[in-house]
Amino acid sequence: MGVRGTLTKGKFGYSMPVQAPLYPSPPFLYRDASLIFFEYATDPRIAATIVPEELELADPPTALVAFASYPWSSLGAYLEVVQIINVLYKGKPTRYAVHLYVTTDQAMGAGREVGGYPKKLAKIAFQYDTAFQGRVERPDGLTLATGVMRPEEKLPLAFPITHDYVCLRLIPSPIANAQPTLCELLTSRWVLLSGEMWRGPGTCVLTGASALDPLHLVPIVEPVASLYFRGDFEVSPSLPGDETPIC
Secondary structure, three states: OOOOOOOOHHHOOOOOOOOOOOOOOOOEEEEEEEEEEEEEEOOHHHHHHHOOOOOEEOOOOEEEEEEEEEOEEOOOOEEEEEEEEEEEEOOEEEEEEEEEEEOOHHHHHHHHHHHOOOEEEOEEEEEEOOOEEEEEEOOOOOEEEEEEEOOOEEEOOOOOEEEEEEEEEEEOOOOOOOOOOEEEEEEEEEEEEEEEEEEOOEEEEEOOOOOOOOHHHOOOOEEEEEEEEEEEEEEEOOOOOOOEEOO
């Protein structure tokens, strides 16, 4: 007679594989992070084609691309590129996550599975010499976006500062031609805990080089601001009832 398994639900880890979880439970903490932000006005007619009908673009329509370096986090050290569109969700201003790229499987798994962030693995560069520079390539050698920014003016801040996000979390069904196993709008919150913010001249370019990673579907019509943040923050999960099934 064969030996039955002895692994019970009470012994499961937070994430898969349950006997050796890929990542821990949130909130996810970040220390001494560096981010350069490029805020810009976008074309609502184009951007609306990739925004769920439950959301409404901000008026005026604006978006943001960020290049980030995380030397320490509870998900490990990694680099990230984020593109968001400012929207209204349930009547409240929030940020809709459009494209995200990271350099580790922990960051990708936690972002997709817990928060619904549409993360992919990519080659990312983040460096500082005469200015802060960021670049994302996918696949290696094909540039999707670049950014360069020089901090010049320190801005006054009052912490904590919160930024609410909404993501479309979709898990396909393993059954052929079936509806998704899960399809919902899901919220999460980024809380800046401490640090400093700087403004200065900068440029962001979306190359439009790939139909597989179409960051250019949130086109840059006019730059609004280039910012640099260095400090600590945390990412918290949704509260019960914040999710909205849409399939």
